Amino acid sequence: MKNSSVSRLTADSSFMSRIIKMHAFPFFVRTLVAGVMTSMSALSFAAPSFNFSLLHEPGVSSGYAYDINDAGDVAGQWVYATVWRNGVAQNIFGTSDGFVDVFGLNNQGDAVGYSGSGFGVATLWQGQNAVELPTPQGTRSVAVDLNDRGQIVGRYESIGSSGSPRAVVWQNNVMTELVMPDGAYASFANAVNNDGWIAGGSGSSETFSRATLWRNGVATVLPTLGGNISQANGINSLGHIVGASAQGNGNPYQYATLWENDIAIDLGTLPSFLGSSANAINDAGWIVGVSSKSLWYEDRATVWIEGDVIDLNSFLTDEEVAEGWTLRSAVGINSSGIIVGNAYNEFSGLSQIYLMTPAVPEPRTWALLLAGFAIMVLAVRLHRRA
Numbered sequence: 001m002k003n004s005s006v007s008r009l010t011a012d013s014s015f016m017s018r019i020i021k022m023h024a025f026p027f028f029v030r031t032l033v034a035g036v037m038t039s040m041s042a043l044s045f046a047a048p049s050f051n052f053s054l055l056h057e058p059g060v061s062s063g064y065a066y067d068i069n070d071a072g073d074v075a076g077q078w079v080y081a082t083v084w085r086n087g088v089a090q091n092i093f094g095t096s097d098g099f100v101d102v103f104g105l106n107n108q109g110d111a112v113g114y115s116g117s118g119f120g121v122a123t124l125w126q127g128q129n130a131v132e133l134p135t136p137q138g139t140r141s142v143a144v145d146l147n148d149r150g151q152i153v154g155r156y157e158s159i160g161s162s163g164s165p166r167a168v169v170w171q172n173n174v175m176t177e178l179v180m181p182d183g184a185y186a187s188f189a190n191a192v193n194n195d196g197w198i199a200g201g202s203g204s205s206e207t208f209s210r211a212t213l214w215r216n217g218v219a220t221v222l223p224t225l226g227g228n229i230s231q232a233n234g235i236n237s238l239g240h241i242v243g244a245s246a247q248g249n250g251n252p253y254q255y256a257t258l259w260e261n262d263i264a265i266d267l268g269t270l271p272s273f274l275g276s277s278a279n280a281i282n283d284a285g286w287i288v289g290v291s292s293k294s295l296w297y298e299d300r301a302t303v304w305i306e307g308d309v310i311d312l313n314s315f316l317t318d319e320e321v322a323e324g325w326t327l328r329s330a331v332g333i334n335s336s337g338i339i340v341g342n343a344y345n346e347f348s349g350l351s352q353i354y355l356m357t358p359a360v361p362e363p364r365t366w367a368l369l370l371a372g373f374a375i376m377v378l379a380v381r382l383h384r385r386a
Contacts, residue, residue, distance in 0.1 A: 010060050048286075048305055050315040050326070050339070050356040055084055062351040067145075068332040068340040069105040075113075076353055077101060083090035083111050083125075094123060099291075104145035112152050122154050122170070133170045139163070143170065145191045153189035153198050167200055167214070181212065181219045189204075189214070191235045199232035199241045211243050211259065223264045225255060232259070233289075234280040242267075242278035242287050256289050256304065268309050269301060273350045278304070280332045288330035301327035301341050312339070312356055323347075327354060 041381040054061060056078060063078035068335040074084040074337045081092040081100040082112040082237040094115025101241035102113040102125070114120035115130060119140035122133040128279035133152065167178040167187035170254040180187045180202055184208070187202040202219065203209035211232040224230045227246025231254075234242045244254040245264060253275030256267035278289035287304040291311070301312040313325045328351070330341035339356040 244277035
């Protein structure tokens with residue numbers, strides 16, 4: 001993907017060079033365009049690249065990641081529910097004995113998930129302090145995400161086979177059920193931004209749902225790519241939403257989808273893959289998720305950047321591939337472009353949490369970029385003297 005972008009730009013640069021040499025253009029214009037093209041060449045060399053690392057040392061137990069915040073803290077599971085702060089693992093415990101899982105983090109480092117024996121209760125952790133969130137009697141609940149204003153989103157449902165999930169928001173220790181669109185019997189909230197916009201789904205059940213946005217208390221069912229099923233998984237501060245949507249026409253697979261201004265955009269999938277799903281988006285518009293085939297172990301972690309669909313495995317070194325690593329999914333991305341996800345090792349048979357950190361641009365990239373700016377400054381100065 002990167003090579004093809006560079007080759008296209010090289011061809012375009014050659015074409016522009018021939019045009020610039022034409023005497024019909026003043027010297028100022030020729031110099032200015034040369035500076036612009038030099039800077040564009042630098043940007044092409046600065047195409048995104050990532051370095052692979054493990055969040056923890058490979059061990060005898062699998063690990064799973066769920067979220068990452070702008071500080072680089074990660075929420076996940078590794079033997080116990082765990083939050084990694086400054087690279088140090090901290091086990092998370094509930095208010096009583098029982099299973100615990102942590103799904104979301106905000107930029108203050110607060111975490112949400114659920115805890116408790118038997119039927120779980122939505123729980124907020126501030127440091128090691130666990131607080132069970134209010135839930136109607138006879139129900140179970142889970143908190144999935146929270147923003148920097150302390151708004152927590154998730155769902156609750158009645159205990160029993162007839163229970164249907166209901167999307168809720170907690171704030172100041174008060175639970176409010178989100179309004180469901182007409183005709184919906186179930187709803188669930190997956191993500192919330194700092195403006196309080198909530199992304200999730202609603203429909204006849206969690207399996208047969210439509211991506212839904214709750215904005216200022218109003219539920220909006222988002223359009224699909226043509227099918228009847230969709231789900232929203234993530235939202236950024238600009239209100240851009242990502243998830244997956246069916247295309248219809250008998251195609252059983254869903255495709256990664258971006259919703260901007262309530263318009264559905266097909267993000268596509270890796271070549272030869274059958275479907276895809278987007279899990280998170282940062283404010284730069286970088287989107288992470290997974291491309292899928294018919295067998296789950298063939299899934300590949302995927303990043304969508306400026307229209308390109310990129311297999312994150314393409315950034316692994318030969319040594320890392322020889323060690324048996326395959327990046328199966330990407331679940332979160334922060335404002336610095338650091339991606340967290342789940343990798344599989346074919347030798348240990350375990351899933352491990354990985355980080356993909358954007359690489360620092362090469363010196364030649366900075367050199368070309370500075371040269372381009374210098375040429376443009378020279379052109380402006382010469383034009384003023386003239």
